[in-house]
Amino acid sequence: MGKVLAICQMGGEFVQNKDGTLTYSGGEAHAVDIERDMALDELRNEISGMFNCNMEAYSIKYFLPNNKKTAITVSNDKDLKRMVDFHVNSDTTDIYIMKKAENRVIRSVVADSDTTTDMTTTTLATVDGSSKRRRVSVDWANLITGVGQVFESPKAFRDTLHKYAVANKFTYKFVKNDTTRVTAECTAEDCPWRIHASKSPAKKEFMIKKMSDEHTCGKEMKRGHRLASQRWVASVIKEKLRDSPNYKPKDIATDLEKEYGLSLNYSQAWRGKFIAKKELYNSLEEASGQLPWFISRIHETNPGSIATMDAPEGSKCRFFVAFRASLEGFEHGCRPLLFLDAITSKSTRHWRLLVATAVDGEGEIFPVAFAVVENDSLENWRWFLEQLKSTLSSSRAITFVCNGQNGLLEEIPLVFDEYGYPGYCVNQLIEDFTAQLDEEWTQEVKNDMVDHLRHAIYALKAEEFNQCLDNIKAQSEEVYQWLMETKPERWSDAYFKGLRYGQYSSNAVEIFTDWVSTRYELSVVQMVDLVRCKIMEMMYTRREISNGWTDLLTPSANRKVQEHMNRARTLDVVCSAGDVFEVRDDSVNNVVNVETWECSCRRWQVDGLPCMHALAVFERTDRGVYDYCSKYFTAECYRLAYSSSINPIPDVGQPIACSSELIHSSVTPPTRTRRMAGRPKEKPADPRISIKRSNRCSKCKVYGHNKATCKMPAQMDI
Template structure:
C-alpha cells in the first residue's frame, strides 16, 4: 500500500476516499509504535528460536532474578542455591516451610503450617528439585504453589545463618546499634517472623566472625590497598613498611599523604601543623599519628596520617621526615608546629626540622602541673593568662602574679620554659595565635569509632571522613558572600563593645593614638600594626585598631590579612579526594602470599585462656573450680596451707622474741 500525500497548493481533483485510507494507515502505524514493548535489563529475554522442550503450552515468566519468587523449571547451580531461594520465598510469604528431602542429587521442601492442627489436614505447597545425570543443573521438577495455611510467624528454615546473612552488612556499618534485641525486633517488624533472642545473639556472633575474616583478608592485601590509593589519587605518597621476621612480612608502619591535601596545604593554608598521636582500639595495636592544618575559617584541615606500632623516637623521626619531604618544609624555617611534650617527638623535630617554631601545648603543660598542684584552683586562670599575653610587658605582669600566688608553682612553670608557649614570643608573619593543640585532640576524638574498627576499615573511615569534610566545606565556602570568612566576623563581634568605647586621636602618616581608660596604644593602619602586638600575631584587627576603623567609618575587611579572606577559603576546598573502589576492584600487586603483611606477633586475637587473670603464688588453683570443693586456705606469711596469718606459729614466735628482752633489765 502506497501512501499518497496531497499538496493543498496544487489545484486538481480531490479524492475523499484516498484521504480516508491514508488517515487509517497513519493511525495503524501510530498504534504499532504505542504498543512497543518495554525493555528491561534484569528480565530474561524470550527467544523464538529456543526448542519448546516443555510442551506447546509453555508459559513464559517475567520474574526478576533475586525477587524471592519460585516457578516451575527454574534452574540453579547447586542445592544450596535452591535452599537459599526457598528461604527468601519464606521471608516474602511468611509461611512455615521445612526441608523433607536431603539426598545428594535431590532436594524437597514442604509447608508445615497446618501440621498437627487437625488430622488429615495439611498444606499442599511443595517444591521438589533434582539434578539428573544428563543434566547437571539443578531444576525444580515439581512445584505446587498453593497454600491452605495461614502464616503464624513461625518458619523452621529461618535459622541462625540466614539471620546472619540478612544483617551482616548492617552490623558491619553499626555494630553497637544492631544488638540481639534490636535484630529480633526488626525481623518481627519487617518479615513477621518470630525468632528467639539466642538465635539473634548467635547470628550476630556469626556475622562478626565473617566480618573479621573479611578484614583479615583486607589486611593481607594492604599493599593492594596502597596501590588503589595511588590509582585513584595519583602522585599521592603511600608507604607500607614491613619487617621480615622468620620469612614473614610483619607489619611495622603505614603512612599516607594524598596529593590534593598536600598541594592545598602548601598553596592556601597557613604554615601551621598540629601533630599528635592516639591509641588504636582494634586487635592490631599501635598508635595513629595525624598531621593537621588550619583553613581560612580557622577550622581543621587534614594533611597526613600514619600508623606505627609504638610511639618512640624512631617512629616519630620517620613520620616527621615523610612530612618534611611531602610538604617541602626544608629545615622548618618559617613554619610552626604544635604538639605535646612527647620526648620522642621533640627529639624528632629537633633532628629533622631544627629551625621550625615548635610550640608546646599549654593544655598538656597544665595537666602535668595539676598532678602536683591539684589543690591550687587559681593556678589554671593564672597559667592561661600568661600563655595569652601578646607582649612582653603583659607576660612579666602575669608571671609576677604567679610568683606572688605560689613560689612552688612559679618554679615548676619556669622549668617548662614559658617563652616557648607564650604568645608574646611567637614569630610574626604566620598569623597563628594558637597556644594549644586542642584541634588535633578534637580530630582524634572524632575518630573514636574509627579507631575501634579493623585496620583497613579504620584507614578507609579516616579517608572517607576527610573526603566528606572537604566536600561539605567546599559548598559552604563557595556559597559564602562576604569578603572575609565567618571566623573574622565572630572575632570582631567579640571586640565591638570595647572598640566602640575607645577614644581615638589622629596623627600623621596614618597613625593614631587609641585610649581606653589609662591604657593607651599606638595604631598604624598603613603598616597593619598596633603596639599591643595582637594585630601582628593574629592577622585580624585588635580592639584598638578596630576602634580606629569604627571612628573613621572604614571597612574592617580591608584590614584583615589574606589568610582569612573568602578567596583563600575557596582555594582551601577547590580540590578534594577522589573516591576509591572496594576490595573487589583493588589492583593486585602480584606478590606471593608469603609476602602479604601479617599482624605483629602478640597482637592477634587472644584466647579465653590468655584473657584469664593470673593467680597469685599462694592462691588456691582449685578456687571457684567447683562449688562442692572446699577452698584451701593459705597463710600470707609462711605460705603453707590449712591456716591463715592470724594462726601462724612463725608470726607468734617472732612477736614473742620482740617482746622478751635479750638481757635482763638492771
C-alpha cells in the same frame, strides 16, 4: 663539656646478691669515650664495630651512682646526656650491652652446702613432705624497687607493675590512671598496700612517689591469676613463639605452670598463642601483600598523593599517607600551623595513628597527613616528621603544636631547621601544670594557680607575663621552676616565636578517635581507607556549606571583627604622620602602624585579625576593614582549602551512600576476632552428626510425629 670514659661490657650476665644489688659477671669489655653532645646513634655505631653486632637487637643499660639494684636503659639522646651528667665526676662508668629478648638476671644464693643456685629456680615443700622444683620469675618480683624509681612513660610503669604483681602473687586495681599519674592498690580486703607514680618535677620521667612497704594480705595468689589475661600470656610467650613457631598450647600451659605457678587450661593457652601470632605475623603479611598493592591504588586513583611504607628491622611496618587534596588545601587555604597528635583506638590496639592537622578559616581541623605505626616512640615521630617535610612543597615557616611527650618538641627544630617553630599544646600544659600542684593545697588555691597560668599563656606583653609568673612563684618556688623549664617561648604569646593565629589546641584526637572506633579490629588498610572516606566526606560537606557564604570573611572571623568594632567606636584616635596613629584605651596609649599591620597591644600580630585599636583607626580614616585581615580568614581562602577532592578507590570495598554524593567505601566489615561475652545464643552444631533422629509417636508407634500431633483416632476402652 662533659665527658666520661665508659667500659662497655657484653656477653655476660647480671648476678643478684643477697642485698638485692646486681653484679655483672663474664663477657667481653672495651673502653670508649662518651661526650655529652654525642648522639645515641653514634654510640651504637661505635659499639657495633667493637663487638661486631647489630645494635637493633640490643639495648644499652647503666647504673646510677650508689644504686646497683636497677639498671637504667638508654633509649634516646637525652638519656645518654643524662648518663654522662650522672658520671661526669667519676673516673670511669660501666655500661652493659644486653640483648632485648633476654635481659637475664641471675641471683646468687649461698646455701649451707656452699652451692650456688640459679635465680629462676627455688625449692618448694609440698604437703606430703616431698620437694617440688618450680621456676618463678624472681627478676619480675624485683622489677619495682621503691620510691624514686623512674620509668620512661606511664605505660612502661603499668607494664612493670603488671609483671611485678604476677610474680609477687597479688592482684591490684587502679585508683587513678591517666597520662600524668597512676595510683594502684591491692584488691585484698584490709590490705593497705598502695603505690603512686607521676611525672617528676623536671617533667622528664615517670617516677614512683609513694609506695607501701608490705602487704598484709599474705599475697596469696590463686592458681588461675586474673592478671594472667590472654594478652599477658601473649606478651610472655611472644619471643619464644618467634623462635619456635610450633610452640604447642599444652607446652605453653606447662611452661607457665613451671615458671609462674599459674594453672591455665588448653583454651586459655591457645588464645594467648593466637594473639601472639597475630601480633607477630599479621603486620608482616599485610606489609608484604596488601600494603604495596594499596599504595599503588592510592597513586593511581589520587595522582600527586604520597603513600610510603617502611619496615624497620625488628618492628612492625610504618605506613605514611598524604592525599594531594589535603596537601593542596593546606598549601593554599590553611594557616602555616600544624598540630601533631597520636591517636589510640580500642578497636585498633596494635596500631597508633600519628596525625598532622591544620586549621581552616573557621578554626576547624583540616587533616594534612597521617601515619600508622606500632607506637608513638620518638623514632617513629622522627620518621613521620621526615616524611612530612619531604611532602610539603613550600618553604614557608610552620608552627608545630604538640603535647610535648617523648621529646617531640626538641625534635621539630632538628628536622625542619629554621622553618619549624615548636609549640606546647595549651590544654596539655594546663593538665601537666595541675599535676604539679601540691595535693595538700585547697581547691581555691589550685584554681588561682591555674588562673595565673592562663593569664601568662595569653599575656601579650612581657610585663604582664612576668606579673603572672611572680604570683605563681610566691605560692611555690618548685612549681615556678618547673614552669620555667617548659620554656615559655613555646606557649606564651608574650614570647612565642611562631604564629598560632589565636589557635592554642586542637580536637583532632577526639575526631580521629571517633572515626576509627568500631566494634571490629581494623587492619592497616582498613584503618587508612576508613580515614580516607571520612576526610572525603568532610571535604565535600564543608565545600557545599561555604558555597552559600556571602561575606568576605568566614562566619566566625566576621563575628570576631564585629565584636571588636563595637568596642572600637568608643576609642579616641589621634592622627599622626603617615600611617602611624595613637589610640587611647582607658588612659593607655596604643600605637597603630597601618603599613606594617602592627599595634603596640600586639593583638593584631598574634591573632591575624585587626584589634579594636586598628579598627578604630580604620573607622576614622575610612579604610576597608577586610583589607587588613589575614587571608587565612577569608571565605575565598576557605574555599581554596576544600577546592580539591579525594577520589574514591572503588575496588577496595563495597559502595555506600555518603551525604549527597555517592562515595565508595573501602571498609569491608572484617571477621570478628574476639569471642563475645556471655553464653552463645545457639549451641554450635556438631559436624560429626549428619543424621537427625526422628520422633516416634507413643500412641501409634509411627516415626515422624509425636503423640500431640497424632491423627489416629483414640480407641475407646471396653
